[in-house]
Amino acid sequence: xxxxxxxxxxxxxxxxxxxxxxxxxxxxxxxxxxxxxxxxxxxxxxxxxxxxxxxxxxxxxxxxxxxxxxxxxxxxxxxxxxxxxxxxxxxxxxxxxxxxxxxxxxxxxxxxxxxxxxxxxxxxxxxxxxxxxxxxxxxxxxxxxxxxxxxxxxxxxxxxxxxxxxxxxxxxxxxxxxxxxxxxxxxxxxxxxxxxxxxxxxxxxxxxxxxxxxxxxxxxxxxxxxxxxxx
Amino acid sequence: xxxxxxxxxxxxxxxxxxxxxxxxxxxxxxxxxxxxxxxxxxxxxxxxxxxxxxxxxxxxxxxxxxxxxxxxxxxxxxxxxxxxxxxxxxxxxxxxxxxxxxxxxxxxxxxxxxxxxxxxxxxxxxxxxxxxxxxxxxxxxxxxxxxxxxxxxxxxxxxxxxxxxxxxxxxxxxxxxxxxxxxxxxxxxxxxxxxxxxxxxxxxxxxxxxxxxxxxxxxxxxxxxxxxxxxxxxxxxxxxxxxxxxxxxxxxxxxxxxxxxxxxxxxxxxxxxxxxxxxxxxxxxxxxxxxxxxxxxxxxxxxxxxxxxxxxxxxxxx
Numbered sequence: 283x284x285x286x287x288x289x290x291x292x293x294x295x296x297x298x299x300x301x302x303x304x305x306x307x308x309x310x311x312x313x314x315x316x317x318x319x320x321x322x323x324x325x326x327x328x329x330x331x332x333x334x335x336x337x338x339x340x341x342x343x344x345x346x347x348x349x350x351x352x353x354x355x356x357x358x359x360x361x362x363x364x365x366x367x368x369x370x371x372x373x374x375x376x377x378x379x380x381x382x383x384x385x386x387x388x389x390x391x392x393x394x395x396x397x398x399x400x401x402x403x404x405x406x407x408x409x410x411x412x413x414x415x416x417x418x419x420x421x422x423x424x425x426x427x428x429x430x431x432x433x434x435x436x437x438x439x440x441x442x443x444x445x446x447x448x449x450x451x452x453x454x455x456x457x458x459x460x461x462x463x464x465x466x467x468x469x470x471x472x473x474x475x476x477x478x479x480x481x482x483x484x485x486x487x488x489x490x491x492x493x494x495x496x497x498x499x500x501x502x503x504x505x506x507x508x509x510x511x512x513x
Numbered sequence: 514x515x516x517x518x519x520x521x522x523x524x525x526x527x528x529x530x531x532x533x534x535x536x537x538x539x540x541x542x543x544x545x546x547x548x549x550x551x552x553x554x555x556x557x558x559x560x561x562x563x564x565x566x567x568x569x570x571x572x573x574x575x576x577x578x579x580x581x582x583x584x585x586x587x588x589x590x591x592x593x594x595x596x597x598x599x600x601x602x603x604x605x606x607x608x609x610x611x612x613x614x615x616x617x618x619x620x621x622x623x624x625x626x627x628x629x630x631x632x633x634x635x636x637x638x639x640x641x642x643x644x645x646x647x648x649x650x651x652x653x654x655x656x657x658x659x660x661x662x663x664x665x666x667x668x669x670x671x672x673x674x675x676x677x678x679x680x681x682x683x684x685x686x687x688x689x690x691x692x693x694x695x696x697x698x699x700x701x702x703x704x705x706x707x708x709x710x711x712x713x714x715x716x717x718x719x720x721x722x723x724x725x726x727x728x729x730x731x732x733x734x735x736x737x738x739x740x741x742x743x744x745x746x747x748x749x750x751x752x753x754x755x756x757x758x759x760x761x762x763x764x765x766x767x768x769x770x771x772x773x774x775x776x777x778x779x780x781x782x783x784x785x786x787x788x789x790x791x792x793x794x795x796x797x798x799x800x801x802x803x804x805x806x807x808x809x810x811x812x813x814x815x816x817x818x819x820x821x822x823x824x825x826x827x828x829x830x831x
Contacts, residue, residue, distance in 0.1 A: 289735075290733065364622065490682065492610060
């Protein structure tokens, strides 16, 4: 796959063009990947048995199920690497030149942050990283770990990892252990958010992978601090 | 962030020297078609234990997309026993580990490399570890820190050791750290040539939301030069800056705009840029910090900034 890139300025222009014309200006070389992504999106809606109008009421389910499919497609069929996934120009291109219509279905066109404006908030990029940081080795195990989360967990996980880069093994361990908590209880107590805030403070002095017992013991410590127990 | 105040003793320069902690130069190499080739560090700036450099391949083959990067680091601790006990950094019966902690903001990644561990009862301790970054993993630059950390806590610290760190995973100090630029040379001022009648001779595009994260590259900062403008020829682009006062004016003004834009954008965090501490390599913040601290530009107000930029070019180019 020869990934094409846009600058922020170019993507801003392409976004305005998409909004005014309502048509997608996808180049020929991207028509196959465009079709593939659209099919995944349609498959996600039918898996949830919803139509396009019901996306906002099912935002998280759409995000994580579509995210899982997108992650597998980009990695397995189009050889997406972490280096590529960290390159904002690639996501800008996909967002405004290939599938802006899908982002519009999810967010409407009054959220330019999700199309081009905030490189860290681009919907497709956020989904890819959410799945990457939650990956448990295969599709089904990852789906199982993510099924009871909400869009707040996406934001907290993908956004809160600071300026230092993601600790991938820690994130995956955290997501696994978090899924073992009672879904009702964790919603009420916002425990994920609290654990991420505590983590941000702790990593100033402690490196999770260097703790005796590794990331697993480190995540247990984050939980114990708030007095919760895994089920 | 790495400057966080510490509640327990950490490795000082004095203790590093006393304990005889020494490292060999970092060895970098890569695998290409079944053979290993060395990579070198160029443009090294800073001190021996804290520096920045650019990755260079004499064969011009290495690329982060297609090749791995093998890092080897070795060193010696002559008197490890001095790191233990009340005047050291951990209790007498704890175990110290050595690790590499690397991070790369522009790769969105952070990782650790285990080097080894030792207790109080060893003589000279040698470490030597290799690590492979896979192809397609790294982007921009990496920051590498060789650290000591608490590997295993003390079962029974003496009463005079209770002030020492005793939580595993705690970083006890840095032996050596460096920034390694792996893509490009990081110093290119992005200039685009356009052909747009009815537009000015030049303009600046600046679209960063966060100069601490955004790269000083054409995603965020571009100087546009308009070939359709009647005065374009006067720029004498192909001559050196020295022979084109107009082009020099354009560059000076563009840099003025960029610095002022960053200053207005970051407002409260401007001090971080001025101090130049813990800035990610290759970011807009780091570039501006370089202008201030290395080129001596005066950003106290717009008048002084314009003056000092011109002054800099006058003194250094003419």
